[in-house]
Amino acid sequence: xxxxIIKVNNLGKSYRIGEIIxxxxxxxxxxxxFSRAFRRSPSRKHDSDVIWALDSVNFEVxxxxxxxxIGRNGAGKSTLLKILSRITMPTQGQxxxxxxxxxxxxxxxxxxxxxxxxxxVYLNGAILGMKKLEIKNKFDEIVDFxxxxxxxxxxxxxxxxGMYLRLAFAVAAHLxxxxxxxxxxxxxxxxxxxxxxxxxxxxxxxxxxxVLFVSHNMPAVTRLCSRVILFDKGRKAEDGSPxxxxxxxxxxxxxxxxxxxxxxxxxxxxxxxVRLNAVRVCTEDxxxxxxxxxxxxxxIEMEYDVLESNQVLVPNYHIFNDEGICVFITTDCSNDWSxxxxxxxxxxxxxxxxxxxxxxxxxxxxVAICTMIPVRIHFHEADAVxxxxxxxxxxNSARGDYGxxxxxxxxxxxxxxxxxxxxFD
Amino acid sequence: xxxxxxxxxxxxxxxxxxxxxxxxxxxxxxRLGDLWAxxxxxxxxxxxxxxxxxxxxxxxxxxxxxxxxxQMLVWAFVFGKVAKLPxxxxxxxxxxxxxxxxxxxxxxxxxxxxxxxxSNTNLITKIYxxxxxxPLSIALRALLDLGIAMxxxxxxxxYLNIRPSVWLVTLPLFVINVTCAAVGxxxxxxxxxxxxxxxxxxxxYFMQIIFFLTPVAYLQSVIPEKYRWIYFLNPLAGGIEGFRxxxxxxxxxxxxIFYSVIYSFVILVIGVIYFRNLEETFADVI
Numbered sequence: 001x002x003x004x005i006i007k008v009n010n011l012g013k014s015y016r017i018g019e020i021i022x023x024x025x026x027x028x029x030x031x032x033x034f035s036r037a038f039r040r041s042p043s044r045k046h047d048s049d050v051i052w053a054l055d056s057v058n059f060e061v062x063x064x065x066x067x068x069x070i071g072r073n074g075a076g077k078s079t080l081l082k083i084l085s086r087i088t089m090p091t092q093g094q095x096x097x098x099x100x101x102x103x104x105x106x107x108x109x110x111x112x113x114x115x116x117x118x119x120x121v122y123l124n125g126a127i128l129g130m131k132k133l134e135i136k137n138k139f140d141e142i143v144d145f146x147x148x149x150x151x152x153x154x155x156x157x158x159x160x161x162g163m164y165l166r167l168a169f170a171v172a173a174h175l176x177x178x179x180x181x182x183x184x185x186x187x188x189x190x191x192x193x194x195x196x197x198x199x200x201x202x203x204x205x206x207x208x209x210x211v212l213f214v215s216h217n218m219p220a221v222t223r224l225c226s227r228v229i230l231f232d233k234g235r236k237a238e239d240g241s242p243x244x245x246x247x248x249x250x251x252x253x254x255x256x257x258x259x260x261x262x263x264x265x266x267x268x269x270x271x272x273x274v275r276l277n278a279v280r281v282c283t284e285d286x287x288x289x290x291x292x293x294x295x296x297x298x299x300i301e302m303e304y305d306v307l308e309s310n311q312v313l314v315p316n317y318h319i320f321n322d323e324g325i326c327v328f329i330t331t332d333c334s335n336d337w338s339x340x341x342x343x344x345x346x347x348x349x350x351x352x353x354x355x356x357x358x359x360x361x362x363x364x365x366x367v368a369i370c371t372m373i374p375v376r377i378h379f380h381e382a383d384a385v386x387x388x389x390x391x392x393x394x395x396n397s398a399r400g401d402y403g404x405x406x407x408x409x410x411x412x413x414x415x416x417x418x419x420x421x422x423x424f425d
Numbered sequence: 426x427x428x429x430x431x432x433x434x435x436x437x438x439x440x441x442x443x444x445x446x447x448x449x450x451x452x453x454x455x456r457l458g459d460l461w462a463x464x465x466x467x468x469x470x471x472x473x474x475x476x477x478x479x480x481x482x483x484x485x486x487x488x489x490x491x492x493x494x495x496q497m498l499v500w501a502f503v504f505g506k507v508a509k510l511p512x513x514x515x516x517x518x519x520x521x522x523x524x525x526x527x528x529x530x531x532x533x534x535x536x537x538x539x540x541x542x543x544s545n546t547n548l549i550t551k552i553y554x555x556x557x558x559x560p561l562s563i564a565l566r567a568l569l570d571l572g573i574a575m576x577x578x579x580x581x582x583x584y585l586n587i588r589p590s591v592w593l594v595t596l597p598l599f600v601i602n603v604t605c606a607a608v609g610x611x612x613x614x615x616x617x618x619x620x621x622x623x624x625x626x627x628x629x630y631f632m633q634i635i636f637f638l639t640p641v642a643y644l645q646s647v648i649p650e651k652y653r654w655i656y657f658l659n660p661l662a663g664g665i666e667g668f669r670x671x672x673x674x675x676x677x678x679x680x681x682i683f684y685s686v687i688y689s690f691v692i693l694v695i696g697v698i699y700f701r702n703l704e705e706t707f708a709d710v711i
Contacts, residue, residue, distance in 0.1 A: 088709050
């Protein structure tokens with residue numbers, strides 16, 4: 001008989017906009033006070049603007065459940081995890097948790113570059129809430145799992161980033177709380193490492209422990225979780241079986257729509273080099289659209305500001321289908337700007353995907369801009385936009401006159417030739 | 426995992442109450458039990474600070490001795506030789522060393538605490554623990570340095586053939602006195618600097634003022650009677666005078682010690698209450 005281990009009751013967290021526009025210095029605070037005193041009415045109204053990062057959320061988790069938490073950026077997933085791990089306090093409602101909580105919002109929290117691998121294992125273990133004796137007993141296992149045993153007495157500032165990650169995850173993987181809160185830890189590292197992490201997560205889940213797992217990786221969510229909760233704008237939108245909820249997320253507007261704009265620079269994806277302004281899916285003649293005829297080309301465009309000159313930037317799109325399979329990645333290899341340092345300014349990069357190439361269904365686009373030498377990802381916005389490819393069954397698409405289920409990741413209209421030899425006789 | 430540990434964990438599970446997370450508005454709850462539960466992390470953070478401190482220095486831990494020695498010599502030269510201030514018959518180096526010990530201890534805690542939360546932003550935004558253990562671990566590190574420097578004081582006195590007074594046994598009281606004041610101010614500055622980075626800019630001037638209002642490199646007896654009241658307001662002045670009394674037997678004004686203890690305690694209480702009430706917001710504001 002399972003028991004309720006997490007009970008979330010009317011939980012909410014609000015930020016005042018005035019708090020988000022931070023007063024980092026006394027002068028800011030003073031000038032803010034000053035302007036408030038003299039322009040009472042408009043700024044008052046402004047101050048009363050409250051953003052609910054999490055709004056009246058209710059749910060219960062039974063012991064042994066592995067619950068996936070999905071939703072687009074800013075939906076409140078991370079806020080929920082931060083409240084449950086007591087990093088921030090809720091504004092309203094309450095959460096009751098029975099059992100030892102381990103939260104893994106990042107791997108390698110508190111790793112110190114000057115300390116050796118061995119010392120960092122102990123430090124990081126303590127930070128994650130393990131007792132010293134516990135770490136001591138598991139030490140060999142941790143080192144074994146990480147595969148960095150040769151370098152365990154070397155300061156980790158000499159580690160490669162891969163070794164660093166492996167050691168960090170090894171410590172985290174040996175955390176044995178009854179309740180594990182995990183936030184997108186798997187978004188880092190190479191494929192091998194990710195596979196190792198996912199397998200470990202699976203083992204943890206099967207061990208009867210309760211896991212809350214925030215992720216954008218839909219295949220991972222459907223594979224690992226027994227239940228998925230979808231968040232939208234701080235509220236719980238769906239709660240149910242992984243396939244149903246993930247499916248609903250990908251197909252709905254909550255997941256993505258054909259156009260997104262970032263009006264506030266502070267919230268836009270990017271860094272000091274480049275900042276994303278907008279992404280949209282449109283037809284060849286520039287009309288934004290959510291559904292595209294399978295025979296027609298579709299264009300994806302991104303608008304961005306280059307804030308630092310003399311950087312070589314490579315925009316790229318990653319296209320996924322609704323099963324989470326990467327259909328293809330496309331990077332800008334045209335002669336316009338590839339390998340050329342760019343001056344500051346506003347740019348619009350557009351890619352044209354030919355008609356009669358994509359399969360029917362929902363396609364999700366991740367948008368990123370990188371520098372290749374050395375590799376640096378300026379931003380990578382997952383699930384930025386989405387669109388549907390539809391076939392009107394007119395008989396001149398790749399499926400011909402067949403109207404039934406027609407699988408395949410892509411559906412190119414290929415050139416067929418048939419040689420005909422006249423039959424004997 | 427051995428049996429004892431497994432049993433411990435099991436007991437912990439059975440006896441642990443469910444954790445309830447809800448908005449708090451309670452001003453007086455200092456949650457000291459919480460602090461106890463996280464004592465291991467506290468040791469680990471202090472240990473990390475100590476370990477990292479002298480990494481990649483050639484002289485290593487010797488700096489814990491060299492720092493006070495340098496200061497002692499500089500101040501003894503400036504105040505003893507150049508300004509020719511009285512030393513009540515003691516070698517001037519002992520006057521400055523005893524002052525420097527306390528001052529270094531105090532300033533290490535205050536300066537170290539002020540930036541401690543900001544430099545641990547990644548911990549604060551990713552992990553829960555009572556935030557107060559960050560500045561407290563700084564204090565523990567400073568205490569270790571004080572201990573090492575006191576060995577130096579002892580050695581120097583033996584070398585100069587001066588016996589410590591019997592009142593050396595009271596030394597821990599004065600250490601506690603200075604610790605209270607330093608930790609109290611450290612908690613205030615660290616909590617304030619989470620929101621206002623100006624604190625880091627103002628602090629050096631504040632410390633300079635305190636330095637000159639504290640008898641670090643001179644004896645308080647050189648101060649004219651009518652200005653002595655300023656020293657009564659300064660808990661550190663009482664701490665240093667107490668230190669000299671315990672080590673060297675230099676007479677002190679007891680009312681001053683008394684006020685010093687009271688002030689230190691008040692500062693500590695204010696610091697703790699202020700910090701603990703703000704700490705829930707650190708992750709949002711930092």
